[in-house]
Amino acid sequence: MTATETTGFPRFPRGFFFGAATASYQIEGAFDEGGRGPSIWDTYCREPGRVADGATGDVACDHYHRYREDVALLRDLGVDSYRFSIAWPRVQPRGSGKANAEGLDFYDRLVDELLASGIAPAATLYHWDLPQALEDRGGWRVRETAERFAEYTRLVVDRLGDRVPRWITLNEPFCSAFVGYAIGRHAPGAREGRGALAAAHHLLVGHGLAVRALREAGATDVGITLNPDRLLPATQSPADLAAVRRAETLHNDVWLDPLFAGRYPRNEADTWGEMADGSYREEGDLELIGAPLDFVGINYYRPITIAAAPHQEEDPAARTAVDIRVRETWREDVRHTTMGWPVVPHTFTDLLVDLKGRYPELPPVVITENGSAEDDTVAEDGQVHDADRVDYLRDHLHALAAAIEAGVDVRGYYVWSLMDNFEWAFGYAKRFGIVRVDYDTLQRLPKDSYRWYRDLLTDHRQAHA
Ligand code: FCB
Numbered sequence: 001m002t003a004t005e006t007t008g009f010p011r012f013p014r015g016f017f018f019g020a021a022t023a024s025y026q027i028e029g030a031f032d033e034g035g036r037g038p039s040i041w042d043t044y045c046r047e048p049g050r051v052a053d054g055a056t057g058d059v060a061c062d063h064y065h066r067y068r069e070d071v072a073l074l075r076d077l078g079v080d081s082y083r084f085s086i087a088w089p090r091v092q093p094r095g096s097g098k099a100n101a102e103g104l105d106f107y108d109r110l111v112d113e114l115l116a117s118g119i120a121p122a123a124t125l126y127h128w129d130l131p132q133a134l135e136d137r138g139g140w141r142v143r144e145t146a147e148r149f150a151e152y153t154r155l156v157v158d159r160l161g162d163r164v165p166r167w168i169t170l171n172e173p174f175c176s177a178f179v180g181y182a183i184g185r186h187a188p189g190a191r192e193g194r195g196a197l198a199a200a201h202h203l204l205v206g207h208g209l210a211v212r213a214l215r216e217a218g219a220t221d222v223g224i225t226l227n228p229d230r231l232l233p234a235t236q237s238p239a240d241l242a243a244v245r246r247a248e249t250l251h252n253d254v255w256l257d258p259l260f261a262g263r264y265p266r267n268e269a270d271t272w273g274e275m276a277d278g279s280y281r282e283e284g285d286l287e288l289i290g291a292p293l294d295f296v297g298i299n300y301y302r303p304i305t306i307a308a309a310p311h312q313e314e315d316p317a318a319r320t321a322v323d324i325r326v327r328e329t330w331r332e333d334v335r336h337t338t339m340g341w342p343v344v345p346h347t348f349t350d351l352l353v354d355l356k357g358r359y360p361e362l363p364p365v366v367i368t369e370n371g372s373a374e375d376d377t378v379a380e381d382g383q384v385h386d387a388d389r390v391d392y393l394r395d396h397l398h399a400l401a402a403a404i405e406a407g408v409d410v411r412g413y414y415v416w417s418l419m420d421n422f423e424w425a426f427g428y429a430k431r432f433g434i435v436r437v438d439y440d441t442l443q444r445l446p447k448d449s450y451r452w453y454r455d456l457l458t459d460h461r462q463a464h465a
Contacts, residue, residue: 009394009397009455009456009459009460010394010397010398010400010401010456011401011460011463012401012404012460013404014464015411016410016411016412016413016460017080017081017120017411017412017413018079018080018081018412018413018414018415018453018456018457018460019079019080019081019082019083019122019412019413019414019415020074020077020079020082020083020414020415020416020417020418020434021082021083021084021368021369021414021415021416021417021418022063022082022083022084022085022417022418022419022421023084023085023124023127023128023171023421024084024085024086024087024090024127024129025039025041025057025060025087025127025128025129025422026057026060026061026127026417026421026422026423026424027060027061027063027070027419027421027422028057028060028061028062028063028064028087029057029058029059029060029061029062029063029064029065030059030062030064030065031056031057031058032058033064034064034090034100034102034103034105034106035090035093035100035102035103036087036089036090036093036100036103037089037090037092037093037094037095037131037132037133038089038131038132038133039087039088039089039129039130039131039132039187040128040129040130040131040132040135040139040180040187040188041057041128041129041187042056042057042058042132043132043135043187043188044186044187044188044189045057045187047189050189050425051424051425051426051427052425052426052427052429053427053428053429054427055422055427055428056422057422059442060421060422061419061420061421061422061437061442062442064106066442066444067106067109067110067113068113069444070418070419070444071110071113071114071117071119072117073418073419073435073444073446073450074114074117074119074418075117075118075119076454077434077450077453077454077457078454078457078458078461079119079457080119080120080412081119081120081121081122081166081412081414082114082119082120082121082122082418083122083123083124083168083368083414084110084121084122084123084124085123085124085125085126085127085129085171086107086123086124086125086156087103087129088125088126088129088130088131088149088152089103089129089131089132090102090103090104090106090107091103091104091152091155091156092131092148092151092152092155093131093133094131094133095130095131095132095133095134095148095152096133096134096148096151098155099155099159104155104156104159104160107123107156107159107160108159108160111123111160111163111164112163115163120165120166121160121163121164121165121166122164122165122166122167122168122414123156123160123164123166123167123168124168124169124170124171124225125149125152125153125156125167125168125169125170125210126149126169126170126171126176126206127171128171128175128176128180128186128187130145130187130188134148135188139181139188139199140176140177140180140181140198140199140202140203140206141181141192141195141198141199141202142198142202143202143205143280143282145202145206146202146203146205146206146209147206147209149206149209149210150206150209150210150212150213153169153209153210153213153214154213154217157213157214157217157219158217161214161217161218161219165220165221166221166222166223167214167219167221167222167223168223168224168225168297168368169206169207169210169211169214169222169223169224170203170206170207170210170224170225171225171297171299171368172225172226172227172299173200173203173204173207173224173226173255174200174226174227174251174254174255175227176199176203177196177197177199177200177203177321178196178200178250178321178322180196180199181195181196181199181321182196182320182321182322183320183322185424185425186424186425191320192320192321193272193275193319193320193321194275194277194279194321195321196320196321196322197272197275197276197280197321198279198280200254200255200321201280201281201285202280204255204258204259204285204289205285205288205289207224207259207289208285208288208289208290208291209288211291211293212288212291215291220294221294221295222293222294222295223293223294223295223296223297223363223366224259224293224296224297225296225297225298225299225368225369226255226256226259226296226297226298226299227251227298227299227300227301227369228251228252228255228256228298228300228351228355229247229251229252229303229304229351230300230303230304230347230348230350230351230354231244231247231248231251231252231303231304231305231306232244232303232304232305232306232347233305233306233307234305234306234307234329235307237308239308240306240307240308242308243306243307243308243309243325243326244306244326245267245270245271246267246270246271246324246325246326247304247306247324247326248267249265249267249268249270249271249272249324250271250321250322250324251304253265253266253267253268254268256355256358256359258285258286258289258290259289259290259293259296260290260296260359260361260362260363261359261361262286262290263286264278264281264286271324272321272324275319275321292363293363294363294364295363295364295365295366295411296362296363296364296365296366297365297366297367297368298351298352298355298365298366298367298368299367299368299369299370299416300348300351300367300369300370300396301339301341301369301370301371301372302337302339302341302342302343302344302347303342303344303347303351304328305328305329305330305331305342306326306327306328306329307326307327307328307329308325308326308327309325309326309327310325311323311325331344335388337372337373337374337388337392338373338374338375338430338431339372339373339426339430341372341373343372343392343395345392345395345396345398345399346399346402347399348370348396348399348400348403349399349400349402349403349406352365352400352403352408352410353403353406353407353408355408356407356408356409364409364410364411365408365409365410365411366410366411366412366413366414367400367410367412367413367414368414369414369415369416369417370393370396370400370413370414370415370416371389371392371393371415371416371417371432371434372388372389372392372393372432373423373430373431373432374386374388374389374392374431376389376420376431376436376447378436378445383445383447383448384436384445384447384448385447385448386447386448386449387448389434389447389448389449390448390449390452393415393449393452393453394452397413397456400413415434415453416432417432417433417434418433418434418435419433419434419435419436419437419444420432420433420435420436420437421433421437433447434446434447434449434450434453435447435450
């Protein structure tokens with residue numbers, strides 16, 4: 001690539017679509033309005049020491065009340081599509097039973113507002129806010145939650161299916177299962193072995209049942225969002241290479257193998273030993289999980305460098321599902337975002353090309369999240385000149401264009417995120433938005449990256465006019 005190509009806008013094929021993404025708990029607020037019930041994140045945020053500065057999503061960006069203003073920002077940005085998530089506890093405050101009409105009404109208004117602005121809604125059904133009532137009955141450790149998820153999906157698609165063209169069942173089940181039930185850095189904050197592996201499986205079963213419900217309702221653009229990782233060995237030593245294999249099982253194969261290769265991961269015994277006893281699996285699950293999809297959503301932010309490490313837990317009974325004798329190592333050679341994530345754009349190309357090679361049955365790809373948290377400040381001229389974020393987005397979009405050039409079928413891209421929001425355990429300390437949110441006044445302020453992205457979209461349209 002020449003220098004001018006990498007500093008200019010990347011080129012995408014005709015029909016390629018652009019969007020912006022958010023998630024319910026991170027932006028909505030209004031935690032006790034409209035009949036919404038408590039989610040596991042409401043509970044988790046109230047446990048001392050869990051979330052930075054004791055932050056909660058009680059108010060967040062107040063999107064529940066300001067959604068019209070936010071849709072106007074999307075319209076001015078010129079996106080083709082908006083990816084948002086539906087809060088299950090708004091639809092079923094206690095996780096089961098008939099729908100709470102007021103909860104569905106909110107999404108009904110949002111969808112109509114988007115359509116009136118010429119923006120295609122893309123709804124994620126589960127972006128981590130499980131109704132607390134279901135966690136009380138075992139959460140994703142138990143199969144019943146997968147069945148409840150299908151019921152909830154039916155309620156949503158019955159109401160919105162006539163106007164929402166694109167559906168995503170789950171967002172990053174890796175995080176739900178392993179960050180939630182093994183690392184304990186996400187709700188419900190558990191540190192378990194077999195429980196986390198059971199959760200991983202039940203999330204996939206829930207996905208399969210939800211796909212079935214969506215198909216029965218006539219949905220034709222259905223996918224799941226995964227966060228496959230680009231895992232790099234710290235050295236070429238046999239120990240580090242074996243560590244990468246185990247990390248591949250945990251981060252990637254658990255999801256990709258059942259979804260796109262009709263099998264459970266081959267390396268699971270080496271990774272987990274007895275913990276992976278498969279007792280949570282039933283006959284027919286693989287067929288259910290592997291039902292054909294219209295696309296796979298990929299969230300990508302950064303590569304992870306892996307080295308071998310001893311078990312963290314002395315007591316084998318206390319081992320969690322993430323204690324697989326690996327550790328993440330730091331890279332000296334590249335810039336890191338404020339998340340501490342290394343910026344290595346070509347790994348985005350490599351990941352996609354590699355996935356396509358390893359899974360011939362992979363459906364078309366949609367990038368459902370990509371973006372960076374930076375130390376944004378409001379300058380004296382009243383603007384946010386987030387040059388690092390612009391660089392990040394430009395370089396990653398070039399890397400994405402390179403993957404398409406190399407033959408990967410990628411249909412669209414959503415930037416994370418439309419606006420600064422509640423970044424889970426980091427509270428409001430990490431800003432991913434292309435629009436700044438002032439958390440005192442809740443005012444929205446488009447950053448330089450917002451204008452850059454708008455210009456990219458204009459350039460794309462003109463190129464294909
Ligand atoms: C992803 C999540 C999203 C956001 C980004 C930064 O793992 O799906 O909600 O927090 O990371």
